[in-house]
């Protein structure tokens with residue numbers, strides 16, 4: 001396999017600033033999701049009842065000491081708003097940078113979409129506070145990961161790797177339609193899983209027990225499916241000949257495995273060991289029969305919030321994987337549709353000459 | 357039946373408001389010692405918090421996923437739990453220091469909230485501020501009183517007032533207006549339920565208070581004697597909890613909350629078809645209650661000697677776990693006080709708190 005730095009050597013894609021800013025956005029949004037998850041875990045969403053101000057102050061001018069030294073609820077809720085606002089500023093810069101330097105119109109459109117989305121997300125969060133509405137909180141929780149995924153998408157399609165040319169390294173990659181299919185299904189299921197997770201987390205107080213049970217069953221089933229597909233992808237991409245595809249697949253398998261563990265942990269710290277699994281089963285797990293839930297425990301909330309954040313991370317990785325597979329197959333298709341096989345082989349030879 | 361439900365619901369709204377906007381019938385119960393109205397307001401309604409960090413809507417924040425809005429124990433996550441979350445409306449509680457048939461004291465409920473119940477879904481809320489716990493206790497009492505009054509009125513309306521057949525004409529329907537006979541039934545029901553709660557608050561459980569364990573509590577000789585009583589015919593703890601308290605006895609029995617819509621109505625808990633109408637109303641699938649494996653286990657109600665004495669004497673309300681009568685001399689009908697203390701020693705030895 002070839003190393004990715006070799007692959008991208010000598011490529012000078014346009015719009016470097018937009019790319020760097022989108023990477024910055026990715027790095028800011030993941031912490032934002034952590035803080036947002038904490039807000040829900042601590043039910044602090046209504047700690048600041050007004051919006052867009054904080055207790056009448058402008059968002060950026062809220063007194064630092066009251067914020068940092070005040071109640072924990074207020075600390076995380078106001079922090080969440082501040083961080084969100086900074087991500088909004090970065091999104092504005094991305095639009096400016098790509099409008100100036102980005103040649104592809106669809107990418108420029110996407111960057112504008114990114115900005116619109118962060119604005120919507122802010123409005124949703126604000127409306128959730130002003131209307132004190134749990135359903136809006138759930139929608140806000142679903143748009144967050146989607147926005148994260150879009151940030152990843154923008155940084156993938158503006159990356160150096162995207163612009164790599166049709167050379168010998170690419171032509172030696174073996175990517176079947178099934179690879180594309182697998183990456184697509186994993187992406188779709190990752191987001192489905194986030195929607196289901198949000199339904200579990202933001203359950204309405206008057207929801208029917210039977211509905212909740214069904215949602216949980218679906219969340220667990222899709223989780224297991226996702227894990228199986230990650231194993232399939234691990235096997236399938238190992239021999240594809242491209243590290244830039246195999247690495248995300250490996251990260252995916254690791255994070256889905258971690259996520260299943262965190263998922264079980266999240267269940268237990270919220271609802272205890274499910275008694276319906278049977279008394280003898282529970283007694284066979286050390287400590288389970290005596291397990292005591294501690295509401296609002298610190299480590300408990302870290303587990304829950306980590307589960308939420310790793311869910312978004314899985315979506316981000318699967319976004320990256322799907323886009324790279326699409327791109328690589330696109331390059332490969334170009335080569336096979338425009339050239340017959342011997343010609344393609346010639347192309348390999350000449351391309352590798354050109355590089356060496 | 358529909359008519360009865362909606363008429364009773366109207367009466368309930370007039371008396372107690374709704375679980376989201378609670379009220380207390382001050383005209384019937386002018387002096388309120390039992391609950392604090394301000395607490396009820398804080399615990400009810402949707403979740404929010406104030407600038408100083410005070411949380412509102414406490415019940416929805418902490419309890420509703422399991423116990424449900426009206427406290428019926430049918431909250432969204434309830435199906436996963438065994439035992440099922442408590443249905444407060446029956447007014448029966450397990451972990452208390454009052455007599456088996458009595459209501460719990462505030463302090464009992466408070467202890468459950470703070471300690472939690474290990475091995476069940478019931479969390480410990482020890483990290484919440486004390487005033488939140490107090491407000492939640494008030495609210496649990498409110499839901500329990502409200503639910504029990506509602507259910508008694510429903511039953512009464514069918515058995516006494518003739519609901520359930522043809523729809524009743526307006527003048528025969530249950531209404532809560534000061535100058536009619538119904539009002540008396542209603543006032544009576546409310547007062548009776550509240551009276552039970554209030555009298556339980558005053559029982560300082562004379563026995564548990566004055567009792568303190570004998571000198572030789574927890575000594576090996578006391579444990580040995582306790583082991584003998586545990587396996588004896590009189591106490592017959594072994595019949596349910598197995599030899600040495602090791603469990604493993606599959607008694608096919610159900611708790612009272614389940615029996616209410618099964619065996620008490622002559623329906624077998626396994627008869628899915630007959631149960632369907634109740635299941636459609638949200639009733640849980642009956643699941644047997646198992647006697648606890650006592651050796652090596654954690655006791656849900658705690659290990660305190662006085663509490664264990666009380667437990668052996670009164671059993672656990674709402675469950676098959678019986679109480680043992682305390683008699684002057686062990687004579688086959690019960691155990692003497694000393695024998696119960698020996699049993700306490702034995703129980704404490706089982707989970708390593710000697």
Ligand code: HEM
Pocket residue numbers: 040041138141142190193194196197198199200201202219220222223224226227256259260262263264266267270304307308309310311312314
């Ligand atoms: C790949 C697998 C999984 C992914 C991607 C995933 C993703 C998520 C996400 C994103 C949320 C939070 C949504 C929000 O806050 O808006 C969530 C919630 C939740 N998930 Fe998962 N999940 C997975 C597997 C599991 C498994 C196997 C379980 C085990 C039972 C589980 C249990 C839960 C629970 C209990 C919640 C609710 C947390 C709460 O109420 O605070 N998850 N999941």
